[in-house]
Amino acid sequence: MGKMFAPERRKIIMEKLNEQQRIIIKDLSKEIKVSEATLRTDLTKMEEEGLLKRTHGGAILPDDIDNETSFSTREQKNRDEKSAIAKKAAELLSPGQCIMLDASSTALELARYLSDMQIRLTVVTSGINTALELHDHPDITVILLGGIVKKGSYSLEGSLGINILSQINIDLMFTSANGFSFESGLTDFSVYEVELKKAMVNAANRVVALLDHTKINKNSIASFASIDQIDTIITDYAMQDSSLKKFKEHNIDVEVVAIY
Structure with missing residues (x-):
């Protein structure tokens, strides 16, 4: 797998969250061959934008995102x-x-x-x-x-x-x-x-x-x-x-x- 840019990583992160409701940095790092440090930076930025909520070792969808997806x-x-x-x-x-x-x-x-x-x-x-x-x-x-x-x-x-x-x-x-x-x-x-x-x-x-x-x-x-x-x-x-x-x-x- 070649170098993955930030928008590509963020798309994968949101896809995983939508599918599984949570992600673990260690597992995702191995799966997409991106360093854990890079993923932590992505998650921090995405949390600042309200897209997810950081947890110990990973991230989940925040309650307001769940509510926002409810029609x-x-x-x-x-x-x-x-x-x-x-x-x-x-x-x-x-x-x-x-x-x-x-x-x-x-x-x-x-x-x-x-x-x-x-x-x-x-x-x-x-x-x-x-x-x-x-x-x-x-x-x-x-x-x-x-x-x-x-x-x-x-x-x-x-x-x-x-x-x-x-x-x-x-x-x-x-x-x-x-x-x-x-x-x-x-x-x-x-x-x-x-x-x-x-x-x-x-x-x-x-x-x-x-x-x-x-x-x-x-x-x-x-x-x-x-x-x-x-x-x-x-x-x-x-x-x-x-x-x-x-x-x-x-x-x-x-x-x-x-x-x-």
Whole structure:
């Protein structure tokens, strides 16, 4: 095995934590042939970023990360903001479009809004709840991407559903993220779900990011959309002029919604 860079090591660490809930430095060092000292440095940095919690000789997922991966927990956070963002997102739609919704709680809010609209659409989604929300709508055709059902969630992950994306023309993709920054773009904490979201982003003609204020200027473990792949951001975050200028330089439209 050649030299492994920090992002590669960190990805492996998070994969192990997601699978096993804990890692032991000594065992991981032998498995991936990286020194224990280097892994300790990685874990210290990752703990500072809130991605894990150091233990004697290893690391575990912190309680708040477990909670963050629970869909029911995420669904209740910032509900008013997500509802306002979803309402603004619906304004981008035109009858007859094919759109894609990820499995985020914000995309589910958009699905709830669409369920009460009189509009003809095709909706492709990786969210089980999103598909169920729309399946009774008389004018919306729902396509649920195949994949592995993620534990503690209602999302699909993995590459099983990727092939169908090449057979569909996606006008708009609506996605949320665990974090957004100019350096990393859109990031998430599930390295498995990220692989499917990357394929979804690549298949869409336009990508619309639905981000409440807690997601802005925050990084998570894995990126699924670079800054140059994002066309529009809808947020309740009060943008400074310097940030708006930077978005404009990247040809990203920013819509800021007001919360009352």
